Amino acid sequence: MRFGSLNLKSNLFLSPLAGYTNLPFRLTLREVGGLDLATTDLVNARSLLEKNPKAFKLIETCPADRPLAVQLFGSVPEEMRDAAVRLEAMGISSVDINMGCPVRKVCKVGGGSAMMTELGRTAALVKGMTGAVKIPVTAKMRLGWDDENLTAPDLARALEDAGVAAIFIHGRTREQGFGGVVKLAGIRAVVQAVKTIPVIGNGDVTTPEAAKMMFAETGCAGVSIGRGAFYNPWIFAHTRHFLATGERLPEPVFAERVRVLCRHLDLMVEVFGEEHGCRMFRKVAPWYAKRFGPANEFNKRIVRLSSKAEFREILENYLHWRKQFLDDAGQLKANYQPPPMVASFMQPPGAAQREQIPVPRGPVEVW
Numbered sequence: 001m002r003f004g005s006l007n008l009k010s011n012l013f014l015s016p017l018a019g020y021t022n023l024p025f026r027l028t029l030r031e032v033g034g035l036d037l038a039t040t041d042l043v044n045a046r047s048l049l050e051k052n053p054k055a056f057k058l059i060e061t062c063p064a065d066r067p068l069a070v071q072l073f074g075s076v077p078e079e080m081r082d083a084a085v086r087l088e089a090m091g092i093s094s095v096d097i098n099m100g101c102p103v104r105k106v107c108k109v110g111g112g113s114a115m116m117t118e119l120g121r122t123a124a125l126v127k128g129m130t131g132a133v134k135i136p137v138t139a140k141m142r143l144g145w146d147d148e149n150l151t152a153p154d155l156a157r158a159l160e161d162a163g164v165a166a167i168f169i170h171g172r173t174r175e176q177g178f179g180g181v182v183k184l185a186g187i188r189a190v191v192q193a194v195k196t197i198p199v200i201g202n203g204d205v206t207t208p209e210a211a212k213m214m215f216a217e218t219g220c221a222g223v224s225i226g227r228g229a230f231y232n233p234w235i236f237a238h239t240r241h242f243l244a245t246g247e248r249l250p251e252p253v254f255a256e257r258v259r260v261l262c263r264h265l266d267l268m269v270e271v272f273g274e275e276h277g278c279r280m281f282r283k284v285a286p287w288y289a290k291r292f293g294p295a296n297e298f299n300k301r302i303v304r305l306s307s308k309a310e311f312r313e314i315l316e317n318y319l320h321w322r323k324q325f326l327d328d329a330g331q332l333k334a335n336y337q338p339p340p341m342v343a344s345f346m347q348p349p350g351a352a353q354r355e356q357i358p359v360p361r362g363p364v365e366v367w
């Protein structure tokens with residue numbers, strides 16, 4: 001598929017997850033396969049122009065991390081334009097504009113979801129950006145502010161006219177936060193509103209079946225996956241295979257999950273240094289562990305991780321402890337298997353509230 005001048009090898013995308021979609025995570029996912037265009041965490045356009053070191057760390061990349069989109073937020077048209085120009089000069093493949101951020105500090109300056117309520121002003125800001133760069137400019141939004149203000153179809157149409165190359169749409173309103181069910185009909189309305197640009201559906205896709213259903217029910221050209229990739233870095237490769245052949249590949253075996261976990265930590269240490277990388281990994285590792293079966297012994301120690309040597313010790317100790325849950329063939333006994341993942345929009349009515357994907361705790365809690 002194409003985003004403007006950019007040719008993409010996969011119609012599956014990594015959603016931006018502030019605090020998580022850093023270079024090590026993106027490289028881990030790329031190595032597992034099935035992913036082409038990945039996105040950074042959101043980056044403040046002004047901080048980028050001011051060469052703020054934290055903003056630069058957010059866009060750190062390498063040749064293996066291509067194609068890469070940087071997600072910008074901000075409400076000053078000149079800053080957004082100049083940041084896009086700078087990113088293009090740095091060799092970034094595309095620029096995504098954050099229009100769906102429900103965090104107060106983003107909305108109060110007119111960025112994020114607030115953009116969705118001011119169509120004309122937003123279109124002018126976007127036009128300034130699309131006119132200044134050759135790389136594709138895309139926009140990521142929610143369905144609208146609330147159920148009474150489902151502005152996404154109108155906004156998508158206006159942004160298409162302003163030159164955006166694709167729309168990413170999370171099928172929830174700002175008011176919904178991360179609760180309730182992703183509305184496929186809302187995504188479909190955006191698909192139907194635009195003339196030619198691809199619309200990428202997003203929200204709660206945790207299985208190949210959920211991706212297939214999102215494609216089928218909305219007519220979207222691609223699917224973007226965020227939290228599902230935490231649980232399951234194989235989701236992109238497995239979904240591509242499933243969409244192409246109808247065959248569901250088996251879940252990765254435990255040893256493979258551990259291998260990728262270790263690789264992810266190695267990359268964290270390479271990019272952030274041992275101490276900081278290990279500290280950041282404290283909130284990453286428990287996501288892998290959610291698919292390990294019983295993992296208390298792992299989780300309670302990993303939250304204090306500070307070195308690779310300590311990680312090896314925690315892992316060895318955990319592998320030993322986990323043996324009590326295995327059968328004679330070394331497989332997790334049936335009653336300890338983690339339950340299958342089911343997307344909110346594939347749950348029987350009433351069950352979605354209980355089963356929604358948790359939003360990670362920490363400074364990004366309010367997403």
Ligand SMILES: Cc1cc2nc3c(=O)[nH]c(=O)nc-3n(C[C@H](O)[C@H](O)[C@H](O)COP(=O)(O)O)c2cc1C
Nearest residue numbers: 015016017018041042170203204225226227364367
């Ligand atoms: C921890 C966290 C951080 C997020 N950070 C961003 C962000 O920086 N920019 C953005 O547009 N969306 C952000 N989102 C929203 C996701 O990109 C995505 O739209 C949402 O999680 C729904 O998709 P999912 O169910 O596949 O995760 C974030 C979500 C979470 C849970």
